[in-house]
Amino acid sequence: MLEIGKSTFQSRLFTGTGKFRSNQEMKEAMEASGTELITMALKRVDLNNPNDSMLQHLKLPGIALLPNTSGVRNAKEAVFDAQLAREALGTSLIKLEIHPDPRYLLPDGEETLKATYELAKEGFTVLPYIQADPVLCKKLEDAGTAAVMPLGAPIGSNKGLLTRDFLRIIIEQSQVPVVVDAGIGAPSHAADAMEMGADAVLVNTAIAVAGNPKCMAIAFKQAVKAGRMAYEAKLATPSVQANASSPLTQFLEH
Amino acid sequence: MSFYHEHISYSWEEIGNQIYQSTPEDVARAIRKDGEGTLSDFMALVSPAADNFLEQMAQKSHLLTQKRFGNTMQLYIPLYLSNACTNGCVYCGFNKHNKIARKTLTHQEIEEEAMAIKQMGFEHLLLVAGEHPREAGFNYLQKAMKQLRQHFSLLSVEVQPMNTDEYRALSGEGLNTVYIYQETYNKSHYPMYHPQGKKANFRYRLETPDRLGKANVHKIGLGALLGLEDWRIENVFMALHLRYLQKHYWKTRYSVAFPRLRPHAGSFAPQHPVSDRQLVQLITAWRLFDENIELSLTTRETPYFRDHACKLGITSMSAGSRTEPGGYARPSKELPQFDVSDARSPESLVGKLQSLGYEAIWKDWDQALQ
Numbered sequence: 001m002l003e004i005g006k007s008t009f010q011s012r013l014f015t016g017t018g019k020f021r022s023n024q025e026m027k028e029a030m031e032a033s034g035t036e037l038i039t040m041a042l043k044r045v046d047l048n049n050p051n052d053s054m055l056q057h058l059k060l061p062g063i064a065l066l067p068n069t070s071g072v073r074n075a076k077e078a079v080f081d082a083q084l085a086r087e088a089l090g091t092s093l094i095k096l097e098i099h100p101d102p103r104y105l106l107p108d109g110e111e112t113l114k115a116t117y118e119l120a121k122e123g124f125t126v127l128p129y130i131q132a133d134p135v136l137c138k139k140l141e142d143a144g145t146a147a148v149m150p151l152g153a154p155i156g157s158n159k160g161l162l163t164r165d166f167l168r169i170i171i172e173q174s175q176v177p178v179v180v181d182a183g184i185g186a187p188s189h190a191a192d193a194m195e196m197g198a199d200a201v202l203v204n205t206a207i208a209v210a211g212n213p214k215c216m217a218i219a220f221k222q223a224v225k226a227g228r229m230a231y232e233a234k235l236a237t238p239s240v241q242a243n244a245s246s247p248l249t250q251f252l253e254h
Numbered sequence: 255m256s257f258y259h260e261h262i263s264y265s266w267e268e269i270g271n272q273i274y275q276s277t278p279e280d281v282a283r284a285i286r287k288d289g290e291g292t293l294s295d296f297m298a299l300v301s302p303a304a305d306n307f308l309e310q311m312a313q314k315s316h317l318l319t320q321k322r323f324g325n326t327m328q329l330y331i332p333l334y335l336s337n338a339c340t341n342g343c344v345y346c347g348f349n350k351h352n353k354i355a356r357k358t359l360t361h362q363e364i365e366e367e368a369m370a371i372k373q374m375g376f377e378h379l380l381l382v383a384g385e386h387p388r389e390a391g392f393n394y395l396q397k398a399m400k401q402l403r404q405h406f407s408l409l410s411v412e413v414q415p416m417n418t419d420e421y422r423a424l425s426g427e428g429l430n431t432v433y434i435y436q437e438t439y440n441k442s443h444y445p446m447y448h449p450q451g452k453k454a455n456f457r458y459r460l461e462t463p464d465r466l467g468k469a470n471v472h473k474i475g476l477g478a479l480l481g482l483e484d485w486r487i488e489n490v491f492m493a494l495h496l497r498y499l500q501k502h503y504w505k506t507r508y509s510v511a512f513p514r515l516r517p518h519a520g521s522f523a524p525q526h527p528v529s530d531r532q533l534v535q536l537i538t539a540w541r542l543f544d545e546n547i548e549l550s551l552t553t554r555e556t557p558y559f560r561d562h563a564c565k566l567g568i569t570s571m572s573a574g575s576r577t578e579p580g581g582y583a584r585p586s587k588e589l590p591q592f593d594v595s596d597a598r599s600p601e602s603l604v605g606k607l608q609s610l611g612y613e614a615i616w617k618d619w620d621q622a623l624q
Binding site: 018019020021022023041042043044045046071072073077080081084100101102103104156157158205208209 | 320321322323324325326377407473500504505506507508546608611612613615617618619620622623
């Protein structure tokens with residue numbers, strides 16, 4: 001069971017809502033994935049319209065919405081966006097996405113830290129999308145973050161865990177759940193992150209643009225479960241040391 | 255410093271020579287760059303040598319676009335505010351010498367247009383006007399935006415170039431995107447096409463994206479009019495412009511458009527017409543050069559071409575467009591800037607997109623983010 005703030009999750013697969021061929025296809029993929037947390041860009045929905053097509057399709061039993069602030073360029077805008085989301089959707093969960101660089105959508109650590117302080121103080125459960133930066137993760141803990149969401153590779157790149165060495169340090173040091181976000185392009189990448197000890201992964205593009213999103217959602221569901229089981233069962237790590245045939249310390253026994 | 259200084263350090267002829275010397279090997283190498291190409295890769299992709307690689311380019315462009323933008327198509331609609339113009343651009347229906355009825359929408363007429371457009375479902379609105387400082391200058395636009403931001407999530411403009419302070423002020427009124435097409439990057443031929451009016455100033459127009467970047471406008475749309483000059487050279491200059499802007503104004507989003515000259519009042523005959531096959535090469539070349547750039551296509555193109563182009567790399571489209579001021583509430587055949595080729599209703603386009611496996615996106619911005 002995964003706990004983030006006051007929420008608990010059986011499923012360790014979080015999913016996104018962008019890039020699907022249709023809202024219906026998105027809904028079917030979400031249901032098949034077994035996810036219990038779905039992120040959605042606030043700019044994509046009309047919060048004042050109760051009949052908004054995307055929101056309608058996301059009203060699924062047992063699945064919480066994780067609004068994200070995609071589109072904001074600094075902490076001030078992010079805080080404002082989060083407040084709007086809480087008011088309109090009645091959730092304190094917020095995925096903090098501050099990427100002033102619209103080309104590669106890379107997160108701004110400095111502004112993210114500022115916004116996390118502010119939002120945590122206001123009682124939000126903050127899940128910030130960040131670079132795989134172990135020092136920033138510790139600072140975010142001090143700021144009151146509920147989890148950290150380091151990237152595996154640039155958003156939408158499907159390149160897998162390019163930041164592996166830094167993710168390993170983050171997972172080892174973290175006192176809050178670590179959710180690997182961005183770059184996960186295949187179920188094997190997701191399993192890889194879970195085997196490393198990540199608490200969850202967030203997957204969007206790889207499911208949305210798959211030939212058969214529903215099937216791919218199931219594949220991810222199983223990969224995340226398998227990866228977690230392997231982690232809990234304690235993986236046999238590949239040995240980096242040679243087993244010397246002539247022991248060097250045996251002389252001490254004489 | 256501005257892009258003007260960089261522009262004058264390049265020669266139109268030399269760039270042309272480099273493009274035309276590209277070999278099939280250059281093209282093959284450029285295709286392998288997967289959306290992260292250099293300028294010389296782009297030269298190869300728009301060269302005659304790339305024509306033999308068209309299917310391969312299209313397949314890769316499709317995959318790259320799908321990865322970055324998904325199976326979606328952004329929709330927007332133009333609202334023509336005024337066709338009054340003090341410029342004499344030889345290719346444009348609004349040319350001041352053309353004997354067409356001139357019209358600038360009043361506050362009430364703008365409201366009527368807005369309501370007619372809202373009924374079609376649009377949230378992204380593009381305001382268009384000729385260059386007429388007295389009739390439809392900065393003050394007029396500012397008022398119009400104040401009025402329209404209450405109805406739409408995203409406002410963009412395709413109007414006369416303005417100064418940095420004016421752009422800042424319009425941002426405060428909800429301005430998200432400015433489309434500013436250079437028309438041609440060929441400095442020595444530019445005056446032939448733009449003989450009179452403020453638009454005759456090549457440098458002021460070329461430096462407009464610099465002013466937009468300084469004013470922190472969210473998105474800048476670039477374009478070169480296809481048909482005026484050699485499209486291959488034209489687009490390499492535009493690629494240079496894009497790379498310059500991305501380095502200097504890294505918080506800004508960019509899009510590229512492909513306005514192909516269409517028949518209009520005054521009947522200007524393009525000297526360098528661009529064929530469908532060449533336009534496909536150009537669209538896919540842009541995607542292979544930059545996997546993150548937004549590419550847009552208007553209703554100037556035919557339904558047949560647009561239906562196929564959406565799989566080639568295009569990420570945004572206009573729909574249901576009327577190019578005469580007041581045309582949504584009271585359609586007229588007398589005032590258009592150009593004749594639209596794709597006259598389908600938004601519903602019918604959305605239905606077509608669905609059948610092709612694309613979700614139409616009506617809203618991808620919010621005034622709260624402004």
